[in-house]
Amino acid sequence: xxxxxxxxxxxxxxxxxxxxxxxxxxxxxxxxxxxxxxxxxxxxxxxxxxxxxxxxxxxxxxxxxxxxxxxxxxxxxxxxxxxxxxxxxxxxxxxxxxxxxxxxxxxxxxxxxxxxxxxxxxxxxxxxxxxxxxxxxxxxxxxxxxxxxxxxxxxxxxxxxxxxxxxxxxxxxxxxxxxxxxxxxxxxxxxxxxxxxxxxxxxxxxxxxxxxxxxxxxxxxxxxxxxxxxxxxxxxxxxxxxxxxxxxxxxxxxxxxxxxxxxxxxxxxxxxxxxxxxxxxxxxxxxxxxxxxxxxxxxxxxxxxxxxxxxxxxxxxxxxxxxxxxxxxxxxxxxxxxxx
Numbered sequence: 001x002x003x004x005x006x007x008x009x010x011x012x013x014x015x016x017x018x019x020x021x022x023x024x025x026x027x028x029x030x031x032x033x034x035x036x037x038x039x040x041x042x043x044x045x046x047x048x049x050x051x052x053x054x055x056x057x058x059x060x061x062x063x064x065x066x067x068x069x070x071x072x073x074x075x076x077x078x079x080x081x082x083x084x085x086x087x088x089x090x091x092x093x094x095x096x097x098x099x100x101x102x103x104x105x106x107x108x109x110x111x112x113x114x115x116x117x118x119x120x121x122x123x124x125x126x127x128x129x130x131x132x133x134x135x136x137x138x139x140x141x142x143x144x145x146x147x148x149x150x151x152x153x154x155x156x157x158x159x160x161x162x163x164x165x166x167x168x169x170x171x172x173x174x175x176x177x178x179x180x181x182x183x184x185x186x187x188x189x190x191x192x193x194x195x196x197x198x199x200x201x202x203x204x205x206x207x208x209x210x211x212x213x214x215x216x217x218x219x220x221x222x223x224x225x226x227x228x229x230x231x232x233x234x235x236x237x238x239x240x241x242x243x244x245x246x247x248x249x250x251x252x253x254x255x256x257x258x259x260x261x262x263x264x265x266x267x268x269x270x271x272x273x274x275x276x277x278x279x280x281x282x283x284x285x286x287x288x289x290x291x292x293x294x295x296x297x298x299x300x301x302x303x304x305x306x307x308x309x310x311x312x313x314x315x316x317x318x319x320x321x322x323x324x325x326x327x328x329x330x331x332x333x334x335x336x337x338x339x340x
Contacts, residue, residue: 204320
């Protein structure tokens with residue numbers, strides 16, 4: 001597979017007064033891809049797409065080292081090129097697939113405030129909304145991503161960077177997001193109906209509007225101590241809230257909270273030695289979690305399928321369960337580097 005892209009961007013900023021400025025911009029993107037399937041030539045092909053994205057931003061201020069801003073505009077995201085050329089299910093050529101668009105339109109807006117009124121502190125707060133014509137979800141069976149329904153996300157972001165002394169650097173960020181699909185999933189409703197009479201297979205397959213693996217909260221914070229040379233060290237914390245794993249929210253991931261530490265020394269000749277301690281408290285958590293259907297010999301449905309009792313759609317769906325990748329355990333990493 002080969003893929004290429006090119007983009008251009010132009011903007012014009014006008015300072016109307018000493019407290020008002022506006023920026024109008026436009027971004028153009030062009031993508032093209034050639035896909036060669038080694039197993040099914042019908043899934044090979046060439047695809048290209050282009051999108052233009054106008055943008056607008058207005059800033060009011062500063063007033064006492066504080067300014068207010070608002071922005072709106074269009075954007076885009078790209079899909080897996082294989083999904084844009086695939087027309088048949090690789091394992092079942094008789095089953096036709098709808099091709100995914102190579103580029104997907106997004107629309108967003110934000111309004112917020114940014115302030116440096118407290119000496120040493122740079123802080124901003126914004127409220128946003130983002131509409132996407134298609135959400136991208138990871139497909140475990142295929143090992144890639146797939147385009148799904150349109151989605152809407154809205155929430156707020158709060159970022160802070162504080163430097164009270166030249167040798168103290170503190171940052172803290174928080175984002176809260178409400179993410180949901182838009183519209184009704186008729187395809188999933190049909191799948192759910194095909195599983196009628198087998199509640200073990202229906203769990204986690206009901207139609208819904210929750211976006212899998214879209215956490216409602218993401219936070220991080222850290223403190224770094226040290227000058228440009230000499231001893232330095234720091235601690236960082238990362239938090240990922242629980243998130244839905246299925247559209248009906250029947251399966252959810254657990255929250256993840258991880259601390260990392262660092263201690264090192266910088267010499268004035270450009271050399272540096274540092275020790276990183278990853279997962280400082282050896283937290284038992286999951287780096288990523290999914291929910292997929294499968295059939296295990298311990299499942300009641302397994303015997304029904306093996307005996308030819310359960311219908312084919314039920315056996316193909318299986319029983320929804322967790323698939324996860326654990327967080328790496330307590331790990332030490334030593335780095336020695338020099339700049340010439």
